[in-house]
Amino acid sequence: MAAVLKFFDAIGRRTAKGFDEWGFGASLLAESVIWVFIGRFYRQPVRFSHTFAEMMRFGVAALPIAMLLAATIGLMLAIQSLYSLGLFGAQNFAYIGIALSVTREFSPLIMGILIAGRSGSAIAARLATMTINQEVDALQVMGINPVRFLVAPMLIALVVMLPCLAMMANLVSIGSAALYVSASLEKSLGSYIYDTLQILKTDDVWHGIIKSSFFGLLIGLIGVMNGASVTGGAEGVGRVTTRSVVQAITAIVISDMVIGYLSTH
Amino acid sequence: MALAAPEPETFWKPSVEELASRPIVIEVDHLDWSFGARQVLFDVTMKVHEGEIMVIMGGSGSGKTTLLRHLVGLMPPAPGKVKLLGQDIGKLKALEKLELRRKIGVAFQFGALFSSMSVAENVKLPLRELAHLDEKTMDIMARLKLEVVNMSGFGGLMPAELSGGMVKRASIARAIVMDPKLVFLDEPSSGLDPIVSSALDDLILRLREAMGISVVVVTHDVESAFKIGDRITVLDRGHILACERPEQIRVNPNERVQNLIHRRSEHVEVDPEEYLRRLAGD
Secondary structure, three states: OOOHHHHHHHHHHHHHHHHHHHHHHHHHHHHHHHHHHHHHHHHHOOOOOHHHHHHHHHHHHHHHHHHHHHHHHHHHHHHHHHEEEEHHOOHHHHHHHHHHOOOOOOOOHHHHHHHEEEEEEEHEEEEHEEEEEEEOHHHHHHOOHHHHHHHHHHHHHHHHHHHHHHHHHHHHHHHHHHHHHHHHHOHHHHHHHHHHHOOOOOOHHHHHHHHHHHHHHHHHHHHHHHOOOOOHHHHHHHHHHHHHHHHHHHHHHHHHHHHHHHOOO | OOOOOOOOOOOOOOHHHHHHHOOOOOEEEEEEEEEEEEEEEEEEEEEEEOOEEEEEEEOOOOOOHHHHHHHOOOOOOOEEEEEEEOOOOOOOOHHHHHHHHHHEEEEOOOOOOOOOOHHHHHHHHHHHHOOOOOOHHHHHHHHHHHHOOOOOOOOOOOOOOOOHHHHHHHHHHHHHHHOEEEEEOOOOOOOOOHHHHHHHHHHHHHHHHHHHOEEEEEEOOOOHHHHHOEEEEEEEEEEEEEEEOOOHHHHHOHHHHHHHHOOOOOOOOOOOOHHHHHOOOO
16 A cells, blocks of 8 residues: 555656646746846846857757758658659659658757757756856846846747758758659659659748747757756766756657647648 | 064954944844755844944854855745845845845855856956946956956966966956945855965955945854954854854853864764664654
8 A cells, every 4th residue: 555655656746846847947938038028128138149159059060960960861761762662663752752751850850859969968967067056046146137148048049040950951851862862763853853842832841940949949948947957966967968858859759749740630 | 584474464344333333234134944844044133234244154054055045135035034235135026136136246155157258257247247338348347356356367267277266266356346235255265275265364354445345254264254254143053153243252151152163073972773763764
């Protein structure tokens, strides 16, 4: 009996902690939005220079690895599409699956996972270290709101830069797939691109852009939530960093499935 | 030929009457605080006057840092009341609290300098974020404050390149850059050798003389407390044992006060059964 009670007690505690964390995340988001709009009136603006620096760090600095992944994904999709459609003699329609899956699914998802690993962990580690070193306390006692100074620029940067990376990934993935497919089917590159543009609708591209913006927000909030809740020194920093990456990737994959279902039904 | 020892610098200290006639800048009223079931502050009441150096002294785990966090508004003063510059910080809205904090400066125990910024950028940060001055004026002000703490020429270094004493001094420069009315220093001499520690004490006294600020120093360094404090508050297990002038503290009849200033450890009887019960979490 005691073991059963202990089990339910543990579940209850974890559930309450989960609600607490998401409540904290929601309050961070609300506070960031408020500071973006009213900060200037209270002489505490969200600085463009900080936001720009974060954009460079999260977006531009990630371009080489992001584009390498995008090109590989495009090639992989092309190889698999030609193989699977070849079983039915439908290789000529490979461009449909590639174009739609890249813009609607693969670019936002892969860029989300990449940035969760690269920047989500960096956000959690940075905030955790700052919390442990009392740098966040120092900001507070100086009269500088840490959400306005640290969190809002990161969230803006991720919400803006992840769709930019996803757009670039669309171009690179479709481009690399086009090269492979056109060479394999001895089709001209121009006609492959023309067919792709015919099949793609603006809605498909928007679907990917909005989704990647949402993933950016998730990565930022999860990183900040974990970083701010650090306890226990250097070991704690490692723990929240790992936790942040795992949670962000899980949240991205689950929300991707939910958004995918909702948008097609 | 023997070298003559340099004359120690002497500093002015206000008299009891002079201090009492000045306005109160910090008022703590019946403050209690608990971490879960463990109470760490018991009915703490104290006042600090304008221009006074108040030292809060106590051993490890006495509640000094918790009290300091309440004084600077990092913890909500409930139950109890903390007034800074006449404003009850428990009743202030978030934006009003930010405004009040512009008038105080805090130097943390380990400096809390931003590791990604140079020393000068650290000192300029409050000016950049709160004062909205042009770059040249900020440079001049940061340089002046670094000179005050004997750190001129080190502005370009990163915090990781500084010694422990320099980190503390840079942290003090950042705390005073907005010309605050109140400065809080958390363990300024911890981890420093006696010479650097003594120089830091002189710096605190010089700052009070030059800027007329009120200073609250949290420390467990007895020598430093007696050197700089106009009054010393002795905190022990969350209780204030005494709040008096240094010369009165020296002759205070309380055994725990005497133990603290003479660095005598208390003999504590450990009951093995009780200890094992606590270990098992019963």
